[in-house]
Amino acid sequence: MAHRLEQPVVRHTRRLPSPTGPSGDGSVAARRFDAALMSVGFKLSAPLLERLSGLSGGTVVDTAVRTLDTVREMVGDHVRHNVYFVDFPANVPDTFDFWMRCVTEALADETARASTLARLRTGVVDLLTLPSYGSYRHTYAEMLAAHDELIAAAGDRMTVLHLGGAPDDEVTALYLALAGSSTPLGEEGLADLGTLAGVCVAGPRPEAIPVRENRAVVNRARLGAGADLLLDTVTDVLRLACALSDGDATLQEPTRFRTLSRPVRRALLAGLDAVVEASPAKLADVHAHREAFKRLGERLHPHEYPRWPHAAEVFAVARGEKQARSFDSRVEELLGLGDVTGAVALLKSAPGKLLRALDRLLRAAGTEEERDAVVAAAEEVAPRVSGRVVLAVREHLHNRADEEGGPGERRVFVNRLGRAWVTPDGRAPLPAPARRRLVPAFDAEVGRRLPDPGHLLVDPAVLDVALPLNGRATAAGPGVLPRGSVSAVEGELLRFFTYWKQTSRSTDYDLSALVLDADYRTVTWLSYTALRDVEGTHSGDITDASDGASEFIDLRLGAVRGKYIVPQVNIYSGEGFEEVEESFFGFMLREAEQRGRPFEPRTVRMKSDLRGPGRVALPLVFVRGDDGRWHAKWLHLYLKGHPSANRVEDNRVSVAALLRGIVDREHLTVRHLTGLLADRATAVTSWDGEEVPDGPVTYIGLERPEGLHPDSRVLTPGNLRDLIPS
Structure with a gap:
């Protein structure tokens, strides 16, 4: 197996294909490898450490170099993250004072004095024309020297790399899993499938490619x-x-x-x-x-x-x-004539289309007899519809207003590329009896298709993860969860980061954070126009990324005055998210006494690629609960924005309107499917993070724990799509 195929296996499965090479005493090199991994928030499992220790030192070193490159790229540590203000988050100046300092420095610069004076006479100064604005004023090494070492904490992320099988077996298994996925893959998944298909096409093929x-x-x-x-x-x-x-x-x-x-x-x-x-x-x-x-x-x-x-x-x-x-034109003709029963009879031959049209058919039905015909047809065809579609319609019905009330004031549209917009919901409510009948019918159909899990072992932290009904609702990257997922946020300091590197044109991205109250009204924001506030500080504006650029926002969660924190990346000028050589967003969590550099890979909780069609990226929103605890709700959304000069001040109304429609939407989660699985399990155990059962289990969690029986079935966010029945 070519070594390049190790990378997708590690990224998707957190397994390192069993290293091969001459035997020897590689124990010292293996321990050094483990220590290097821990510096970026990973570690070797006990079986993998043992396997490496039995190989020659040279083999271990070669394996370590490749693997470290992979995991560093996964968390965003493959690039140098500098900051404009060398001491960030300390000693960040007041915004106005900083701008005046830039003007003063421009006036002291003989080459810039005349043009600066000319602009001052007009009453307006473009910050981008000031020589000291927007570019790093110190080297990366000087920035590192200004910061203390990170103090390790129990809450630091530590992702275990497990020992995989034979390299060819690992590659084939990943190919079959991606090709046979019951839900669409994201951009990274499709690219990896293409690479793997090129070497696996002559081997086993998946039973189906739905x-x-x-x-x-x-x-x-x-x-x-x-x-x-x-x-x-x-x-x-x-x-x-x-x-x-x-x-x-x-x-x-x-x-x-x-x-x-x-x-x-x-x-x-x-x-x-x-x-x-x-x-x-x-x-x-x-x-x-x-x-x-x-x-x-x-x-x-x-x-x-x-x-x-x-x-x-x-x-x-x-x-x-x-x-x-076309089939659709025949359906439209019948509905145009008011023949709902005839349209339903025709749609039975296309079960997926019938379920996707269910809301419209129920609203078009004018009599109780027609509504019963629609519901009966949906129940009849459900066994012939993919599990993904059944679950998507079930989720839609859960969030749809009916005659007895419920949600439905606003409709949020999100296309497959993540472009989002919101409008008032002018649809008539659904008939309540139909919804009450269909929801349990769909649950029963999904439950019928689920496998017998045997002993079901569940990590409670995964229960609020949304079901990955569409891979394009999840950006590529570690720690990333599907749109609608909710995860706990624990730590004193929340630090956002973004990195971008332009391809050919000067490109300026602006990291910002909008703070909203419980009524979605603006409390404050942090951005290049507001470097400092009660909540925290901004690392400073970088306006060109020919060599790559980073921006950070540091927030003290205890000081936040609002209910919602909305990080966003605005394109001020230059190349879009899909045009730059690379761009990503993420967040870190740490305690105040940990110190450390602006970017510390061990504290990265999530890093996701930014590859959407809009000019404003909204990766997720942080919400303070009634108990005062914070959690993240994953969005993976893009606003169209303006061709240039997008700023948090200008889009806060549209962001608030979108959040108002989407934050309260309830997605189907792992909790829902584990509830259905529990009915078929021989035993159900909530994993406490300590010991695991001796025998085989079906484990569902955020990370694979060490010590699971080798015959266990393991479902984590990397392969959670396998939980969706076909």
Whole structure:
């Protein structure tokens, strides 16, 4: 196995494939490896330490170098995090005093004095024109020298790396898990699937690939290896063409198709021909992506291949030269005529579409008889719908207002890219009897599909983690939880950080924190325009990231006057989150007496990539409960913002409106599924962080504990999608 494949295995599973090499006494090198890992918040499990100790010192050192590079990148320690104010969080000046100091220094600079005086005469000074503003004024080494060493604390994060199996077995297992995932993967997961598929395509294949974009990534690898393609719809071919052009296989964004070689064109046309020949009705699927199919036809030249006439029909439908009435148009026609019963009868042949249209059908039903028909149809088709969709509709019903009241004042929309917006909810309430009947029916259906867990061992800390019904609702990175998850925040100091490195244009990101009261009114904020307040301090504004740049905000949780803390990253100018070479956000927790540098990897609780479509990133919100304790609720959202000059002062109203609609929304969590699993378990134990049972268990928690029986099934955030039944 190539060493490059160790990295995704470690990131996804927290297992190090069993190192191989000559035997020897590597105990000293292994202990040094363990100590180096602990400096960044990781450690070796006892079996892994024992395995390394039996190998030669050189093998251990080589393994350590590779693994340390991987884990440092995971927590954001692979780059140098400098700060504008060298003593941060100490000695951060008042904002106005700092700006006046920059003006004074500009006036003392012969090269800048004239232009500064000219601007002062107009009454306005652009901070970006002042020589001492926005750039580091000291080296990284000088910043390190200004800070004491971090004092270790019991609350520091310590993630255990476990001993994996044979390298090839670990790679194959991860490939099968990603390819066969029942929920969509995030950007990092899809990229890793592509890498693994390239080396695993000739080996075992997953029993099923239910997520279409996963299938596109696998098909790209199969095409490259000359293997048969896995196709059953015309859209599968379109997704594959997008993947071949490094475009969006989810079809949410347009793809600019590349020129394709003749062998590839033949493979795609042959695939289209076979799909349509087997089921001509699938031509109706073309309508949903007509423009994309037209552009693909320009690359495939189907007229040059008369032996595949059914493939040519696909592009004839896209151009409007051939009729193929879509399923959705037939449903719309019936609903337009007020024939709800007829629409329901038709939708039974497309169970997923029926459940997704359930809210609309219930509102359209004008009589008790029609409502009963809708509910009965939903109960009938539920066994033929994916578990992910059943759970998503169950969650929707839980948050939907009915005739007896409940939530529903605002509708929050979040697309698959994380772009979010909120509007008033003008829909009529659902009939209460229908909701009361459907919710337990869906729970029973999900419970029926869950496996027998045997002895169920649950870490209480994982219970409020939202079910990962969509991988794109979770950013890549350690400690990151799905959108809607809630996790405890313990510590005196909360420190946010962001890092970005521009690709080609000067780029200025601004880390900010907005503090809101219980009514979502602004209490204060910390940003480059408000460096210091009762709550804490800002590390200073960096306005160019040609060599990478970092900003920090340090908050004393006991001093926060509001109920909500909303960290955000605003793009002031330059490249977007998807254009920069790298960008990420995270937070640390520490006690006041720990001291340490501005960035300490051992104290990082979460680090997530910023790769969204908007100009304002909202990774999560911190909420103070009625008991005074803080917890984080995960958002992974992006606001459209302005093309430039986004500032916390300007978006606080839109942020408050979005939070008002989303903070109180209740997501289905691990607690819900463990409740259903408990009904099938032989025993249920709440793990106290100490001893684990002797025999095999099904363990569900945030981290895999040491000492589990080797035959145990382990579910942590890295593979929590496996908990979603197919």
